[in-house]
Amino acid sequence: MAVGKSVIGQQLAQQLGVPFVDTDAVIVEHHGTIADIFAGRGEHAFREIEARTVARAVDAANINRAVVSLGGGAVLDSGTQQLLGDCTVIYLECDAETVAERIARNTGRPLLAGDAMARWETLFAARRPVYERLADIIVDVRSGTVAEIALHVEERLREYAALKEEVQK
Template structure:
């Protein structure tokens, strides 16, 4: 499989990382390049719940949200391969992480604090960022979550470069992963 041959994926590609890492922007481009459907887990959760994620958090709390998120992601991972953008906390949940590691190729879009903050500072729909200083919250989340995100199959740096360039890097990482001798072996 050389760099010009089409990439054939045996299972879903699940993008993980903090809010602002580019999971949706990169995911849409990646899906278009691979000829696969793009699904944003947060959109599917809102559709299933009949309300926004912010409203769900306010009504039921994070624990109930994570349970619903787990059910939605499990359903999505039963479908033919697609590109899945997950919420920032999805991969942190032990059960959801185990499910994604079994049924998907997980790609961590890793970004530095200033890049994340620049991308999220004007958005008001992030429930976790409304609980204090957004930059401090992002920094704390990075400290807590980055060691867990590091368990993903692949890591691609999400920098201030154009999204198309990051998408190329994800494709390159997927191609290298699929060419690895153990790529066809179940984990």
């Protein structure tokens, strides 16, 4: 949450010449704001919508190559974890100090109500092992511009693809 998945993903997709899908944006487009879904229907309903949205995006990306950005909690769903087994998963690694300013500017994050940084740290501590387990590539996003980070991600993707191809030989 708040590490730059959407902006870095969008830049990466542009560099690669492939579509970009932000599953949070798709949810908002079809169901209203995430904050409104949480307030009106609860987190459980949101997670069900999210899992269906992610499944459609991942299925489409497996057919026609794309960059897909998932919400920070999407990977907690076991079905989503299974779907990601067929994808190259990139974990954008960050820390509380780096995201603090972004979180302070964005009040539309329902899971960060109250003491936003304390909530972020709690969520991150719980999610980090899942991120690390699912990741094929880990990229530190604490420094660099969006363009620099996206170029680094592209380089790492190419290295990963070459290694994967070599292993399959």
